[in-house]
Amino acid sequence: AAILYDRAKKTRQACSIYNRLLSEAIRALITSNTLAEGNILSSARSFASRLSSTQNEFDRTTNTLYTLLDIYVYVEFFKSQQFERAYEVIQKLSLLPFAHTQIDQCLESINYYSTEILDCYPDIILITLTLMSILASVEYKSSANSSNQHLLLAATSSFDQRTSHILSTNKKGLLDELKRQADVLFRFIGLLPIKLHNHVHVQLMECFSRIKNAC
Template sequence: MDVNEKESKVSHNITIQYEIQFRFCESHFGGYQQPFLYFQVLLLTAQFEAAVEFLSRIDRLRCHAVHVALVLFELNLLMLPQSSHQQLLTRDDSDPSPMRRLNFARLIMMYTRKFESTDAREALQYFFFLRDLKTSQGENLFMSCVSELVLETREFEMLLGRLEKDGTRKPGAIDKFHNDTQKIIELVAKDTEAKGLFEDAVRLYDLAKKHDKVLELLNKLLSQVVSQATSPQSTRDRLKNLAFDVAGRYRTMGHEGTRSNTSTLYLLLDLLTFFDFYHEGNMEQSLEVMRQLQLLPLTSDAVEHKVGAFRHYTDEIRRCLPDILLATMTILHNQYKNAKNTSAQSPVVGRLKADDGGKDTFLNYVRSQARALIMFAGMLPYRLPGDTNARLVQIEVLLN
């Protein structure tokens, strides 16, 4: 067959395809009355894309359309559009032929949407066919679909695996389909963080062994709840348990987090303990924790040093400072009231006892600690909320 004959045959085929699509159309063949007949006509004239799209419009035949498309796609017989965001069937206006392009990715995602929430493993089987396609942002389409599937179903452990107590990862469903599961987990973690689901993102980054990101997010979350009173199943309670689990595992197994984020996490954990004692009414132990942390000056001589040290704390610690100052001042006020109501012959509640010089000495000692805190608050290169300063001064007045 010479070149002219080939061109003539191609031209003839294009004419037949054009006649079937635009002249006779579905109605001529009774498409919806005899769907398989019209499907065969399109298939036999090599209009695979139009054939699949037609069959997919009929609910009871959509599954057949999808599986035919899978076979054609694997045989590299489908014409695909440039973007996965285009309509299911499109035609390039600059192309003189009647050939259409089938949005194979959209077809798969439309089909799996009906059962992905109840059978995520089955949906993964179909998404795997998209492994060589890209999104409009250049991302791997399979990985992108897996990320959406995880966020939609919240089947984190079943799909991505979970961390065991020894720090190893128990495989999830994606391990069957993809060698680079680490990259998928990282993508899901980033998407989760972008959607504001920070608590889930912490667990996913932990699963992906992105330790510094775990510490960074965990510090931000803890700083928002550290001063709150705890209650079972509260956000603070969940984050506290998660933080202690991460800190214990990282201390035992090692990690790759920065020193700044690591030290911030451990300080926040100590502050959780401080506020736990405080809200339980255990003022003595709460104040003892604060003394051990050496975060605040409790003598006038230490004020300047603590102000200088404050510059080195992260924003997460600085954010907690107003509540820390108020809680510590409240503890001192509590000690002052208890001492005022104690007889001169009885031991004074606090670090100093009656043997150390009596009640007046202790009251002066409490006042000096409160005065140091007021000086510290005034010298900080950090603007405290107006109501915090007002309440600090108000408590100091009560001590005098």
């Protein structure tokens, strides 16, 4: 249906359908490790790329499309255990604050997120703190050179696709940064206007504890 709307130049309707499909794909990937059908992702990415080259201004529906595409890439990196790449992606997407000066902006942005983004927002928070606890663990070893998989973010993203080396030099420096960022996220979670389920709170606290106690 999205392709038919696209061919009929009904961009808004096509975009809305892609947003729903991408939201469902993200939920499936998070809950069951089920990858989205290739034609859905490729069609959505092609559609987004054409939009970015023909439109100078983007409305809420279009912005949702780009954000969902980037969220999918983030979750896919995490699920495929490309933790360093995932860490870099989430730092770039402006979905969560990693400095105290970013908290107000992120809280304000939540008011403008679509239902499709808000539906997966608690999972994004949990995945991010889980990711940070993995990077902070003593057992974690850098895997920057272990995979040649190349996943593209949406056309409007500024994410640098080069291989990450964030863990290859100073582990203590990264650990200090992860602890600082965990404090920021902990404060942000306390200010969230959306309700998190109790089991999510429990898991978040476990991740926070692992990060803060890492050495």
